[in-house]
Every structure is written in structure tokens, then in C-alpha cells.
Amino acid sequence: MTDHAQQLRTQLLNELTAGGSLRTEEWRAAADAVARHEFLRGGFFRHAGGAAWEPVLQDDPGWLEACYRDESLVTQIAGTILPQDVRGQIMREPTSSSTLPSLVLRMLEDLQVEPGMRVLEIGTGTGYSTAVLATRLGDDLVTSVEYDSDVASRAGAALWDQGVHPTLVTGDGLLGHAEGGPYDRIIATCGIKTVPTAWIEQTQPGGIILATIGGWLHASELARLTVHEDGTASGPLLGGQVSFMLARPQSPPPLGLLPDLDAGTERPTSAGADVLDDWTSRFIAQFAAPNAQRLTLNRDGRDEHVLIDAVTGSWAALYEESGRWIARQSGPDLLWNAVEEQLGRWHTAGRPAAEKATVTLTEQGQTLTW
Incomplete structure (x- = not known):
């Protein structure tokens, strides 16, 4: 790594420590060992106003500096389109990104993981968060599932180049990965509408699921759920209006023909x-x-x-x-x-803040109480 890249990374970690996202020496050391720009060699998309995006490639001025800003960087548009595929601008929906580092590290801190714990990550993405996890815990304790096979392939190559070799799985992360369980921790780097039963079943009693619960009205919050002996799970919202792209199998379907809105x-x-x-x-x-x-x-x-x-x-x-x-x-x-x-x-109840709420999952479904 160049001295300039190291300087940018140190500056970013200092900012995240001062801002409270990075709170322990263990996670700082893990983050300091992982070069974020190595997971963005394919470039990213910069917002160009309205619904427009424009590519920023590795050779473009400012690419390295942008990799070490506390920003989410869109890496895929419309399910298949990469930065190198575009000249000029494109007006389509983002479908994959590198999450802003402050949120990645805040979530890893909130996961309350300890050495020796087995972790399942849902949503490999670029592989950056996977690399930080595996650096802290060791390759053999981290499994990461990515839905998109092309995204998974690029992440795998980047991880391999950096000498990090966790277990990588391509498939529907909502099903978890039973073969590697049971897990002490599950962390989701995609949004979900409801917590899948498979995640609860694959988590040790007393284990934690950290996931962003949202929905088709486009508001979400980070929840830390403890799995209980009876197969239920419950826990608090952590606040902060955390937002991720929804897991693709839980994305909203097209509305199709509208109902007769004069009836009713x-x-x-x-x-x-x-x-x-x-x-x-x-x-x-x-x-x-x-x-x-x-x-x-x-x-x-x-x-x-x-x-x-x-x-x-x-x-x-x-x-x-x-x-x-x-x-x-x-x-x-x-x-x-x-x-x-x-x-x-x-x-x-007095309009309590989100972090005063508890999410509970039972066989009857998902509920929110204060």
C-alpha cells in the first residue's frame, strides 16, 4: 500500500473514533489492517444529481481519496451494470454498494462479538466488511453469503488478493447457511422486511442477530435480537435511522394494474x-x-x-x-x-424514540412494543 493510502486510512479511522463509530482497540486494529480501496478497484458510481449516476474509475482523479471518505459508494446499477460499463451518465437504480465505513464499524461494534465466536454475514458485497470480520476473528470463524453471483465472484477475488480466506457462499442469504452453523452471531449488511426463521434456527441460544429491519415504505432501524431457548428472539432497536438496500428476494414486486380507487x-x-x-x-x-x-x-x-x-x-x-x-x-x-x-x-406511549422500542419474533410473526 502507498504511504498516501495509509495516511488516508489513518485519517478516516481517527475521524470514526472521534465520532463514536469505532469504540474499541480490537476493531480499530482490524480496520487498520484492511485497505478499503483494494475492494473498490473496479470503481464506483458518483451521484450526478436527480436519478443520474456517473462512473469513477481507478485511474480517475480523486478515486483513492473517495475510497477513504465516510461515504457509501455505489458499485452496481440495475443488477448488472458496473462502472466500467458506462460512459457519461446512467439513470437507473443502484443495486449494490460499499457501505459507509462508520456504519460497517458501528455494526461490528454493536454485534458484541468475542474471540472464538462463529459469525455468519448476510451480504458479502465488495468484501470489505467480511475482511474486517475475518481479520479480527480468523478465516475459519467467518462465513459470508452473497445473493449475486457476479458480486460474490468479485468479492472473492479481492479477499483472496488480500490474503483473507473466509468461507464464501453464493446463494439466498435469507436461508442462512446451515452447514456452517450453529452461529454465535449473525450480521446482515442488507435490509430485511422480516427476520427469517432460518436465521433464528441457525443461531445458538443466547446468540445475537444484528439486522436492519425495514419495509416497502422505506424506513428502517437497526435491531439487535437475542435468540432464546424456545426458538423466539427479541431485542432493542439501536436507533440512528440505519438504511440498507433490501435483500433482493424481499424487494417489493411491481404493482401492476391499480385497483378501482373509486370503490371502497x-x-x-x-x-x-x-x-x-x-x-x-x-x-x-x-x-x-x-x-x-x-x-x-x-x-x-x-x-x-x-x-x-x-x-x-x-x-x-x-x-x-x-x-x-x-x-x-x-x-x-x-x-x-x-x-x-x-x-x-x-x-x-408518548411517541418514544425508536431506541426505546423492542422487536419480538415468535411463530405468530414480528411485533414492535414499547
């Missing part, structure tokens, strides 16, 4: 669609309507805010009229009733 039953509502503009309110609402997607339509000269359950077909449309909100709903489930009730419980 109307009623006034005390909670208008504007409550969903707040991150925490939206996160809480997802537990009442976990399969709902949101869109805004202009109909008859007014904006209607629509929730559609992609699984059941239930929907709710909300609009303002004469200073009050009206909800119109149809389908097997009354979506807005459920959202209103969930938010009502939160308001009754």
Missing part, C-alpha cells in the same frame, strides 16, 4: 397521509401494513396518497378536503385502520 368505503381519519412523511412514524406504520407500498396520484385535481398491499390487494387512499383528512379503503384488510391503530398506541 370512506370515513374521516385523525391521522392523515402526512404522518408517513416522518421516518419514525413510517417505520412504525410498516408493522401494521408490512406489505404495503405507497404512491401519490393526482385525481380529480387533488393529490391522493395511496397504500396498496401487494399480497392481499387491500388498499387505502387518503386525501384532504376542507382541512380534514378522508380515508377510502377496500379489500380483505382495512389498511389505514391498522396503521391508525398502531400509530395511536405509539402516541399513547
Whole structure:
């Protein structure tokens, strides 16, 4: 490594230590032994305004410096497109990235891992976080699963070049990797809508699952769940509005043909669609309507805010009229009733911050309480 790269890395780690993301000497030593730029040799995409992205390649000015900023760097667009594939700009959705180092290291600290523990990582990505884990624990105690075979291949090559050889698996991370279990810790570097049963089954009683729980309303929080002897798991949210790309098998399906939004039953509502503009309110609402997607339509000269359950077909449309909100709903489930009730419980509790909440997983599903 060049002296300049080492200087940039030391500067970054100093910033992360001062900011509280990097809190122990053990993790600092592991991070100091891993060169992030070696996992970004293929370049990355820089946001170019709006929905546009432009490539930054290894030979471009500023590439090395950007690798050591505390920023997430998009490494793949639209599932297959890499920086070297693009000249100019592209307007598609990012599908893979190198997570900002402060979040990677904060999560590794929050994982509460100790020497000798066996760890399963869901989402290898570029391989940077995998390398830090394996440097701290040893190759034989780290297993990492990546859904995208091309992403997995590039990460494997980068890890091999750096002399790091954990167990790498290509497949659906939501299924875990039973062959390497049971694990003391599971950490997910992708977002999930619900914690998979397989993760609980593959974690030792007393072990921890650290994952970002979110949903199709695009609000998420980091949860640290302890697995219990009876096969349930529970634990606190850690706060900070942590966000990752959702695991691809849990990504929202296309909505297709919209339902007849003139049908249904109307009623006034005390909670208008504007409550969903707040991150925490939206996160809480997802537990009442976990399969709902949101869109805004202009109909008859007014904006209607629509929730559609992609699984059941239930929907709710909300609009303002004469200073009050009206909800119109149809389908097997009354979506807005459920959202209103969930938010009502939160308001009754005094609108506590996310880190005051507990997530519990049982055979009946995933619940949020204060």
C-alpha cells in the first residue's frame, strides 16, 4: 500500500473514533489492517444529481481519496451494470454498494462479538466488511453469503488478493447457511422486511442477530435480537435511522394494474397521509401494513396518497378536503385502520424514540412494543 493510502486510512479511522463509530482497540486494529480501496478497484458510481449516476474509475482523479471518505459508494446499477460499463451518465437504480465505513464499524461494534465466536454475514458485497470480520476473528470463524453471483465472484477475488480466506457462499442469504452453523452471531449488511426463521434456527441460544429491519415504505432501524431457548428472539432497536438496500428476494414486486380507487368505503381519519412523511412514524406504520407500498396520484385535481398491499390487494387512499383528512379503503384488510391503530398506541406511549422500542419474533410473526 502507498504511504498516501495509509495516511488516508489513518485519517478516516481517527475521524470514526472521534465520532463514536469505532469504540474499541480490537476493531480499530482490524480496520487498520484492511485497505478499503483494494475492494473498490473496479470503481464506483458518483451521484450526478436527480436519478443520474456517473462512473469513477481507478485511474480517475480523486478515486483513492473517495475510497477513504465516510461515504457509501455505489458499485452496481440495475443488477448488472458496473462502472466500467458506462460512459457519461446512467439513470437507473443502484443495486449494490460499499457501505459507509462508520456504519460497517458501528455494526461490528454493536454485534458484541468475542474471540472464538462463529459469525455468519448476510451480504458479502465488495468484501470489505467480511475482511474486517475475518481479520479480527480468523478465516475459519467467518462465513459470508452473497445473493449475486457476479458480486460474490468479485468479492472473492479481492479477499483472496488480500490474503483473507473466509468461507464464501453464493446463494439466498435469507436461508442462512446451515452447514456452517450453529452461529454465535449473525450480521446482515442488507435490509430485511422480516427476520427469517432460518436465521433464528441457525443461531445458538443466547446468540445475537444484528439486522436492519425495514419495509416497502422505506424506513428502517437497526435491531439487535437475542435468540432464546424456545426458538423466539427479541431485542432493542439501536436507533440512528440505519438504511440498507433490501435483500433482493424481499424487494417489493411491481404493482401492476391499480385497483378501482373509486370503490371502497370512506370515513374521516385523525391521522392523515402526512404522518408517513416522518421516518419514525413510517417505520412504525410498516408493522401494521408490512406489505404495503405507497404512491401519490393526482385525481380529480387533488393529490391522493395511496397504500396498496401487494399480497392481499387491500388498499387505502387518503386525501384532504376542507382541512380534514378522508380515508377510502377496500379489500380483505382495512389498511389505514391498522396503521391508525398502531400509530395511536405509539402516541399513547408518548411517541418514544425508536431506541426505546423492542422487536419480538415468535411463530405468530414480528411485533414492535414499547
